Amino acid sequence: MDIELYKKLVNMNAVSGHERVVRKLMKEELEKAGADEILKDKLGSIVGLSKGTGPKIMFVGHMDEVGFMVSNISDNGFIRIIPVGGIKPETYVSQNMNIVVSDDKVIRGIIGSIPPHISKEPKAMSIDDLVLDIGADSKEHALSMGVRVGQQVVSVNEFYFTEDNKKIVSKAWDNRFGCGLAIEVMRYACSHKHPNNIYCGATVQEEVGSRGAITLSNMIEPDLFLAFDVTTATDCMPQNPKTSSALGEGFIVRFMDPGCIMKPEFKDYLINLAEKNNIKYQLYAPNGSTDASKGQFAGSGAISTCLAICGRYIHSTATMIHVDDMEAVYRIACAIVDDMDDEKFKKLLEE
Numbered sequence: 001m002d003i004e005l006y007k008k009l010v011n012m013n014a015v016s017g018h019e020r021v022v023r024k025l026m027k028e029e030l031e032k033a034g035a036d037e038i039l040k041d042k043l044g045s046i047v048g049l050s051k052g053t054g055p056k057i058m059f060v061g062h063m064d065e066v067g068f069m070v071s072n073i074s075d076n077g078f079i080r081i082i083p084v085g086g087i088k089p090e091t092y093v094s095q096n097m098n099i100v101v102s103d104d105k106v107i108r109g110i111i112g113s114i115p116p117h118i119s120k121e122p123k124a125m126s127i128d129d130l131v132l133d134i135g136a137d138s139k140e141h142a143l144s145m146g147v148r149v150g151q152q153v154v155s156v157n158e159f160y161f162t163e164d165n166k167k168i169v170s171k172a173w174d175n176r177f178g179c180g181l182a183i184e185v186m187r188y189a190c191s192h193k194h195p196n197n198i199y200c201g202a203t204v205q206e207e208v209g210s211r212g213a214i215t216l217s218n219m220i221e222p223d224l225f226l227a228f229d230v231t232t233a234t235d236c237m238p239q240n241p242k243t244s245s246a247l248g249e250g251f252i253v254r255f256m257d258p259g260c261i262m263k264p265e266f267k268d269y270l271i272n273l274a275e276k277n278n279i280k281y282q283l284y285a286p287n288g289s290t291d292a293s294k295g296q297f298a299g300s301g302a303i304s305t306c307l308a309i310c311g312r313y314i315h316s317t318a319t320m321i322h323v324d325d326m327e328a329v330y331r332i333a334c335a336i337v338d339d340m341d342d343e344k345f346k347k348l349l350e351e
């Protein structure tokens with residue numbers, strides 16, 4: 001895997017609606033990979049195409065990450081923030097955050113917590129309790145630093161490998177991982193002849209309801225829509241969940257989630273292909289939806305699912321993923337590029 005590419009991607013700041021910098025890199029990398037064409041929709045999603053004769057297969061990550069936006073600056077210089085995407089307030093207390101004031105400048109601050117010495121009875125936290133402190137003494141002081149209402153607020157990143165060199169911790173694995181993977185699969189598709197029309201790229205605004213997946217998939221009308229994403233790992237949970245996923249156990253066959261049920265014929269195809277190629281996989285039914293929930297409605301419908309890896313502590317300031325899982329999902333995507341064709345696709349539709 002091209003770890004440097006992933007590192008570059010996770011270090012970028014792009015909460016939903018602010019994907020421009022990631023899109024620029026996606027475009028450059030898809031071009032470099034040798035895409036025959038680059039296509040963008042008007043909402044900001046982007047894909048490259050490697051031409052073939054068979055079905056349209058679309059592999060897409062999403063460029064956005066969860067975070068906040070500046071909603072108000074108080075007279076005494078504190079920054080009020082509103083969440084973008086699914087956020088649990090407790091996760092962000094005492095965390096360092098960056099306000100993105102321009103493409104090359106961020107302002108660091110900390111989300112305040114009330115020390116035990118002065119806190120009252122414990123109560124459930126709300127998002128409204130989160131206040132960002134950048135050390136500004138007044139509203140004017142904050143404004144003079146370049147802070148404005150509407151700017152994005154993102155986690156500070158500390159990318160590192162764990163001691164065993166098998167896991168990587170970073171912000172924004174959900175879902176710069178999918179962006180990097182789409183680039184790597186585009187490189188693979190462009191490197192040789194294959195029987196399909198392969199689209200690789202990334203959507204915008206997944207974390208606020210897969211908005212970019214709607215527009216992009218409607219523009220392309222794929223036969224097969226495959227979202228790349230990072231889903232919840234349950235191996236770090238103390239309680240025993242009904243359905244489980246664990247780091248290092250392979251890519252996720254998401255046979256069902258609240259927004260998408262995998263077509264059984266495709267599930268069988270995927271599992272057979274993984275077994276034929278000795279690729280580790282795990283069956284899991286997560287609680288959240290992905291772009292696959294919207295991609296399935298493209299045109300008269302697409303066979304749709306999410307090819308995921310699991311990550312611990314997603315939607316927080318840092319997520320841990322496993323390099324073997326990265327490899328597994330890359331290998332299954334490449335296997336699909338070479339193995340799928342017109343005939344096999346038609347078979348998936350036969351009842």
Ligand SMILES: [Zn+2]
Nearest residue numbers: 174175229230
């Ligand atoms: Zn995601």
